[in-house]
Amino acid sequence: xxxxxxxxxxxxxxxxxxxxxxxxxxxxxxxxxxxxxxxxxxxxxxxxxxxxxxxxxxxxxxxxxxxxxxxxxxxxxxxxxxxxxxxxxxxxxxxxxxxxxxxxxxxxxxxxxxxxxxxxxxxxxxxxxxxxxxxxxxxxxxxxxxxxxxxxxxxxxxxxxxxxxxxxxxxxxxxxxxxxxxxxxxxxxxxxxxxxxxxxxxxxxxxxxxxxxxxxxxxxxxxxxxxxxxxxxxxxxxxxxxxxxxxxxxxxxxxxxxxxx
Amino acid sequence: xxxxxxxxxxxxxxxxxxxxxxxxxxxxxxxxxxxxxxxxxxxxxxxxxxxxxxxxxxxxxxxxxxxxxxxxxxxxxxxxxxxxxxxxxxxxxxxxxxxxxxxxxxxxxxxxxxxxxxxxxxxxxxxxxxxxxxxxxxxxxxxxxxxxxxxxxxxxxxxxxxxxxxxxxxxxxxxxxxxxxxxxxxxxxxxxxxxxxxxxxxxxxxxxxxxxxxxxxxxxxxxxxxxxxxxxxxxxxxxxxxxxxxxxxxxxxxxxxxxxxxxxxxxxxxxxxxx
Numbered sequence: 001x002x003x004x005x006x007x008x009x010x011x012x013x014x015x016x017x018x019x020x021x022x023x024x025x026x027x028x029x030x031x032x033x034x035x036x037x038x039x040x041x042x043x044x045x046x047x048x049x050x051x052x053x054x055x056x057x058x059x060x061x062x063x064x065x066x067x068x069x070x071x072x073x074x075x076x077x078x079x080x081x082x083x084x085x086x087x088x089x090x091x092x093x094x095x096x097x098x099x100x101x102x103x104x105x106x107x108x109x110x111x112x113x114x115x116x117x118x119x120x121x122x123x124x125x126x127x128x129x130x131x132x133x134x135x136x137x138x139x140x141x142x143x144x145x146x147x148x149x150x151x152x153x154x155x156x157x158x159x160x161x162x163x164x165x166x167x168x169x170x171x172x173x174x175x176x177x178x179x180x181x182x183x184x185x186x187x188x189x190x191x192x193x194x195x196x197x198x199x200x201x202x203x204x205x206x207x208x209x210x211x212x213x214x215x216x217x218x219x220x221x222x223x224x225x226x227x228x229x230x231x232x233x234x235x236x237x238x239x240x241x242x243x244x245x246x247x248x249x250x251x252x253x254x255x256x257x258x259x260x261x
Numbered sequence: 262x263x264x265x266x267x268x269x270x271x272x273x274x275x276x277x278x279x280x281x282x283x284x285x286x287x288x289x290x291x292x293x294x295x296x297x298x299x300x301x302x303x304x305x306x307x308x309x310x311x312x313x314x315x316x317x318x319x320x321x322x323x324x325x326x327x328x329x330x331x332x333x334x335x336x337x338x339x340x341x342x343x344x345x346x347x348x349x350x351x352x353x354x355x356x357x358x359x360x361x362x363x364x365x366x367x368x369x370x371x372x373x374x375x376x377x378x379x380x381x382x383x384x385x386x387x388x389x390x391x392x393x394x395x396x397x398x399x400x401x402x403x404x405x406x407x408x409x410x411x412x413x414x415x416x417x418x419x420x421x422x423x424x425x426x427x428x429x430x431x432x433x434x435x436x437x438x439x440x441x442x443x444x445x446x447x448x449x450x451x452x453x454x455x456x457x458x459x460x461x462x463x464x465x466x467x468x469x470x471x472x473x474x475x476x477x478x479x480x481x482x483x484x485x486x487x488x489x490x491x492x493x494x495x496x497x498x499x500x501x502x503x504x505x506x507x508x509x510x511x512x513x514x515x516x517x518x519x520x521x522x523x524x525x526x527x528x529x530x531x532x533x534x535x536x
Contacts, residue, residue, distance in 0.1 A: 039437040040408070150303070179302035179464065184508040191518050206437060209510025213518050233514040250439030251512050254467040 001070045003200030004028040004051070004168045009064030011043075011050050011224075020046050020059065021224045028168065028200035033191065035215035035232065036204045037247065042221040044204045048170045051202070052087050053077030068167050086161035090173040092153035096145040102156045103129070103141025109163035128159040132189060151182035158189060162197070169194075172204040187214050208251040212236060220244045262329055263290040264458050265297075265314065265426060270333070271322035272309050283309040285482035286323065291475070293425065296452065296459040298473030298490070300466060300505070305479040308430055311462045315347040315428040327426070343373040346419035350431035352411035356403040362389075362414055363399040366421055373422035388417040392447060409440035413447065420451065430462045445471050466509050470494045478502045 004027070011021040021043045028034045038044050049055050051066060065074045068084065077085065089095045097105055106125035110116055116124060122141075129137035132155040145153055154174060161169055171190060175183035191214055194201050203215055211218050211232060218235050220228040220243065228241040239245045272284040283306045291297045301307040312318045313325065316337035325333030332341060346369075349355040356365055366388045367381035376384070386396045392413040403411055412432060419427050429448070433441040445468060452459065463469050469476055469490070476493040478486040478501065486499040497503045 039439065180466075180508040180510075181302065181504060183510075187510075188518055207510060208438070209512050212512045212514045213510045213516060236512065236514050247439065248512065250437075250442055253442040254445065254471040 002027045002067065003030050003032070003069060004202070005065075005067040006047075006051060007065045007067070009047065009050055010062050011046055011055065011064075012060060012062050014058050014060045019224055021050065023063070024221070024224075024226045026219050026226065026229065028202060030198045030200060031194055032216045033194055033201040033203055033214055035211040035218040036202060036221060037206065037208060037211055037218060038221035039206060039247070041223070043224040044206075044221055045172055047221070048087065048172045048202060048204050051077075051168075051170060052085055084164060084167040085170065086164050086166035086168070087170040087172065088154065088157040088161055088174050090176050092150060092157045092174075092177075093145050093148075095157055096153060098145055101142055101144060102148070102153075106141075106156065106160050106163055109160050113164040124163070125159070128162055129156070131162065131193075132156075132159045134159075149182075150178050151186060154178065154182075154186050155189065158186075158193065162193065165197075166199050168200050168202065170202045170204070173206070174203070175210065176205070176207070183210075190214070208236075208247065220247065263326075264293040264328060265289075265291040265460070266326040267310075267314075267323065267333075268325075269323040270310065270313065270320050270325055272306070272313060272318065273321045282482045284313075284320070284323075287479070287482070287484055289477055289484065289487070291426075291458050291460065293458055294452065294456040295474045296461055296472055298461045298463060298469035298476045299479060300463060300469050300476060301479035302464055302505070304481065306482040307462045307464075307479050310479070311347075311428045311430045311460055314426075314460055315345055316341065317347070343422040344424055345426045345428070346422065346424040348412075348415050348419045348427060348429045348432045350434050352408065352415040352435075353403060355415055356411060356418075358403055360402075361399065362401050362403075362406075365403075365414060365418055366399075369418055369421040384421075388421055391420070391451070392417045407440075408436050409444065412436065412444055416444075416447065416451070420455070420457075423455075424457055426458045426460065428460045428462070431464070432461075433468055434463070434465065441465075441468065442471075448472060466494065466506060478505065 006024060006026050009021055009024040012019055024047060036044050036047060050061050055061060065072055066077065096102065103122060103125045106128055107121040110124045111121040126137045126141050129140055134140045134155055175186050178186060190201060205211060215232045217230060218232045219226055222243045228235060228244045235244060239248055267287055267289045269286040269288055270284050271286055274281045274283055287310060289297065299307045299310060313320050313333050320333045324331060363382065363385045366385045370376045370381035370384055371378060385399050389396050389399060394410060394413050433444050436444065449472060461472055473490045476490050477484045480501050486493055486497060486502045493502065497506055
């Protein structure tokens with residue numbers, strides 16, 4: 001059974017009725033990392049926001065269902081702790097509360113989702129920081145976001161996501177703002193935790209290199225339409241849709257180029 | 262003689278009790294008409310180097326020469342402003358939102374090229390042609406253009422006064438991959454036509470390898486490796502360069518990440534690093 005099943009998601013601008021997403025469906029199996037790619041304006045981020053139930057004002061979902069482990073959660077996504085969706089974003093430092101120590105932020109999630117008291121939640125937060133491979137978790141738990149590097153902040157976000165024992169992790173451009181060496185570490189971490197927890201991951205990215213190295217399957221969005229979907233190796237070696245071929249060529253254009261010297 | 266020469270260039274920033282040597286003695290040179298890529302991660306000092314070359318910041322020590330003349334220790338005046346130009350990462354932030362494209366492009370021609378408003382206005386179409394933008398965009402504001410179109414306007418503005426050196430600081434970083442390739446192609450074409458030199462600052466190794474003649478790799482204010490493009494990017498000698506190249510995702514699904522590999526925490530220092 002799929003961890004997440006999105007069925008016929010349609011999203012529009014409320015005022016004009018302009019379509020942002022048109023009948024998008026996708027499935028994520030337990031322990032599977034599924035890529036969602038496309039260029040600026042293709043609707044990638046709207047798909048992740050709609051799934052979380054946090055579309056911006058003026059944008060509305062007009063059709064579509066969300067099933068988690070076979071249960072329809074379309075109506076409860078925003079309110080229910082039961083939906084067990086977690087999300088990490090492109091700018092981890094902006095996603096954290098700048099005025100609160102990071103350990104406390106994680107502990108709040110733990111308390112909310114696991115019903116622990118304050119002391120136990122704080123201990124659990126430190127343990128989670130260890131699980132995301134932060135070397136000195138006690139010390140880091142006492143730090144404020146501005147005292148941490150971008151990569152450290154993203155690890156904290158992943159720890160917060162783990163606190164709610166998610167069935168589904170949505171990672172929206174999680175490494176776009178990070179250096180390549182740090183990006184590699186965060187991707188390794190996401191892959192490792194997916195293995196350990198069996199949650200599904202929706203990895204939203206514009207970087208086809210990231211998809212090639214981390215995703216089991218990939219979905220290609222073009223102007224709100226899902227134009228291609230399949231196992232990563234197949235899509236990369238034999239893309240069916242013209243737009244997918246164009247994206248792959250654009251990504252390889254610089255790699256194969258040898259005329260500069 | 263090299264067009265640009267840096268010898269032991271230094272820049273120190275002090276905040277409170279903390280001092281950071283953004284440039285800890287950087288030496289590099291660039292011939293006319295060539296491209297030097299400066300590759301590095303956040304905090305390597307690559308942008309500091311670029312902004313000193315462009316005259317936006319002063320060096321704390323060392324020597325910077327442009328066309329044999331010592332620069333870099335005081336504000337650029339007169340001809341230097343025309344001869345060295347800069348293109349930034351975010352065109353939406355570097356273009357004046359209240360200037361139409363035509364005003365943006367006419368201004369450097371008037372200020373640095375000595376043209377009248379009418380003469381400058383007449384040259385705007387040429388500049389748009391040069392960067393392959395349709396002439397009807399001259400009446401638009403930056404907010405009405407796509408990211409790629411904005412960056413083309415920023416490039417046209419930098420080239421308008423006829424510079425001999427252009428410093429480009431991450432000019433393709435905010436763009437989609439498909440647009441990135443076209444901007445790199447444009448920059449190469451313009452260099453072939455006009456012969457100016459580029460200092461090209463980037464964290465993107467693919468882009469560096471597509472445009473550079475020479476490459477330097479910076480880490481913590483120092484150059485750890487230098488050489489022609491092929492030797493640095495295909496046969497790196499320094500461990501940091503190798504680590505950097507190994508971390509770049511390739512479009513090869515056969516090279517999957519090890520599912521058992523724990524992300525080791527090399528970025529553990531609890532320091533504030535802005536990208």
